[in-house]
Amino acid sequence: MNFIQTRGCDKNRPQSVTFSEAILNPIASFGGLYVPESLPELGEEFLVKHLNSSYKELASDMLGRFEIDIEKSVIDEALKLYDKFDNPSNPVPVVKVKENLYVSELYHGPTRAFKDMALQPFGAVLSSIAQKRGEHYLILAATSGDTGPAALETFKNRANVQVACLYPDGGTSDVQRLQMVTEDGKNLKVIGIRGVFDDAQNALKRLLASDEFKSALKEKNILLSAANSVNFGRIIFQIIYHIHSYLELVRQSAITMGEKVYLNVPSGNFGNALGAYYGWKMGLPVEKIIISSNENNVLTRLIKTGKYDLRNSHVVSTTSPAMDILKSSNVERILYDMFGYERTKDLMGDLESKNFYELSATELSELQKSFDADFCNGEEGKKYINTTFYKDGYLMDPHTATCMKSYETCSKKDVKSIIYSTAEWTKFSPVIANALTGEVDAEDIVALESISKESNLEIPAMVKGLFSKPIVQKSIIEKEDIEKEILKFL
Numbered sequence: 001m002n003f004i005q006t007r008g009c010d011k012n013r014p015q016s017v018t019f020s021e022a023i024l025n026p027i028a029s030f031g032g033l034y035v036p037e038s039l040p041e042l043g044e045e046f047l048v049k050h051l052n053s054s055y056k057e058l059a060s061d062m063l064g065r066f067e068i069d070i071e072k073s074v075i076d077e078a079l080k081l082y083d084k085f086d087n088p089s090n091p092v093p094v095v096k097v098k099e100n101l102y103v104s105e106l107y108h109g110p111t112r113a114f115k116d117m118a119l120q121p122f123g124a125v126l127s128s129i130a131q132k133r134g135e136h137y138l139i140l141a142a143t144s145g146d147t148g149p150a151a152l153e154t155f156k157n158r159a160n161v162q163v164a165c166l167y168p169d170g171g172t173s174d175v176q177r178l179q180m181v182t183e184d185g186k187n188l189k190v191i192g193i194r195g196v197f198d199d200a201q202n203a204l205k206r207l208l209a210s211d212e213f214k215s216a217l218k219e220k221n222i223l224l225s226a227a228n229s230v231n232f233g234r235i236i237f238q239i240i241y242h243i244h245s246y247l248e249l250v251r252q253s254a255i256t257m258g259e260k261v262y263l264n265v266p267s268g269n270f271g272n273a274l275g276a277y278y279g280w281k282m283g284l285p286v287e288k289i290i291i292s293s294n295e296n297n298v299l300t301r302l303i304k305t306g307k308y309d310l311r312n313s314h315v316v317s318t319t320s321p322a323m324d325i326l327k328s329s330n331v332e333r334i335l336y337d338m339f340g341y342e343r344t345k346d347l348m349g350d351l352e353s354k355n356f357y358e359l360s361a362t363e364l365s366e367l368q369k370s371f372d373a374d375f376c377n378g379e380e381g382k383k384y385i386n387t388t389f390y391k392d393g394y395l396m397d398p399h400t401a402t403c404m405k406s407y408e409t410c411s412k413k414d415v416k417s418i419i420y421s422t423a424e425w426t427k428f429s430p431v432i433a434n435a436l437t438g439e440v441d442a443e444d445i446v447a448l449e450s451i452s453k454e455s456n457l458e459i460p461a462m463v464k465g466l467f468s469k470p471i472v473q474k475s476i477i478e479k480e481d482i483e484k485e486i487l488k489f490l
């Protein structure tokens with residue numbers, strides 16, 4: 001299967017490209033994105049077939065249906081990376097919290113957040129393509145705290161790839177920072193920037209577009225790519241766990257095969273939610289996809305009013321920082337799927353030039369057939385963390401907690417809900433400690449201990465170990481010096 005472009009084709013590029021091309025060069029004509037020409041139809045037959053399959057068997061069969069230009073042996077090798085998760089035979093446990101409410105835990109990988117679900121196999125596939133082509137890549141990653149550790153972990157010591165990871169110094173939790181600055185792979189460079197996440201992301205976009213930077217790389221025989229979720233190579237791995245979570249509910253006799261469920265997704269760049277939407281289109285029985293946000297609630301406003309409005313909007317810092325985002329890149333793939341490339345090109349053009357677009361009434365009702373949404377502020381989120389823990393005995397992180405609000409406001413209670421948990425409590429411990437015991441401004445190490453005592457949950461060894469590992473990545477620089485610093489490393 002080939003991949004086509006959300007804003008149409010500018011004639012300088014081929015009309016369609018292979019999967020390999022789409023992941024090595026993720027930006028398409030007119031600044032658009034790549035999407036599959038069509039989605040494989042799986043239907044109930046596929047679900048029945050995989051009722052008793054392992055995660056890897058399910059994944060291998062689903063990926064095979066896409067007929068991409070990657071050999072099955074490479075894919076199966078990449079899927080073996082799920083063996084690094086806490087429970088290799090079930091990397092994504094689905095846990096009942098209370099009547100009709102289930103949590104799908106996507107954080108049991110090596111860096112304790114859901115980015116591992118896609119980045120682990122993605123790293124293996126990308127390195128394999130680079131080797132086969134005899135090319136060398138520099139992968140840029142800008143992170144607010146979860147993508148960075150996951151990208152470093154997956155590309156560490158892999159052939160034909162180097163990584164430069166940019167993070168805002170002082171803008172991440174201690175655990176997130178230590179996960180990055182203690183990474184010692186020879187092909188990894190971690191750079192702290194005196195600034196905020198947007199500075200890191202703007203630097204990344206500038207470098208991706210800079211001919212000067214690219215020709216400096218070319219002299220060293222290096223090509224440039226990026227590991228963020230505009231890359232379809234990440235999205236394809238994010239369809240699998242939605243199907244898996246549904247099958248888990250059938251296995252647990254919580255639902256019967258064919259029964260519809262809500263998928264409730266804490267959303268930022270909309271990659272996770274897009275995976276749910278594609279899963280639905282491929283045959284998963286879904287009642288609706290519910291999009292949960294924090295105070296940066298552009299997605300709630302889009303789904304409730306049809307307006308994507310960034311005029312007078314600026315990002316605010318919240319207790320769920322991985323969702324502090326205004327330009328949610330993967331919404332574009334939904335626009336394309338529902339309204340076609342001409343309309344998508346117009347709408348995205350309006351967003352870029354006017355910071356605003358508005359769907360027509362019929363388009364909005366089309367969108368609302370698939371999605372509903374609500375947002376949850378930090379104080380409400382902490383209350384949900386507290387009550388879900390003390391009443392239902394379930395501990396959740398601040399991103400997952402945003403789903404509790406939309407679960408209450410957007411879903412019919414006799415329909416089962418799966419909410420997706422995107423991070424382990426260990427990554428955001430100061431907020432959680434505050435929610436549980438009221439302690440304020442604790443350092444991570446103190447907060448981890450007090451949550452552990454309160455909840456009887458153990459701090460995983462990989463998190464505890466971070467505090468005594470040597471710090472090997474020491475660069476903290478001004479944002480003007482990023483390019484120089486990267487070239488020095490290469």
Ligand SMILES: *Cc1c(COP(=O)(O)O)cnc(C)c1O
Pocket residue numbers: 113114115146147229266267268269270271272273322323399422423
């Ligand atoms: C990245 C991330 C999200 C947002 O996921 P998207 O796919 O970008 O919508 C939510 N929660 C956590 C903890 C994350 O790391």
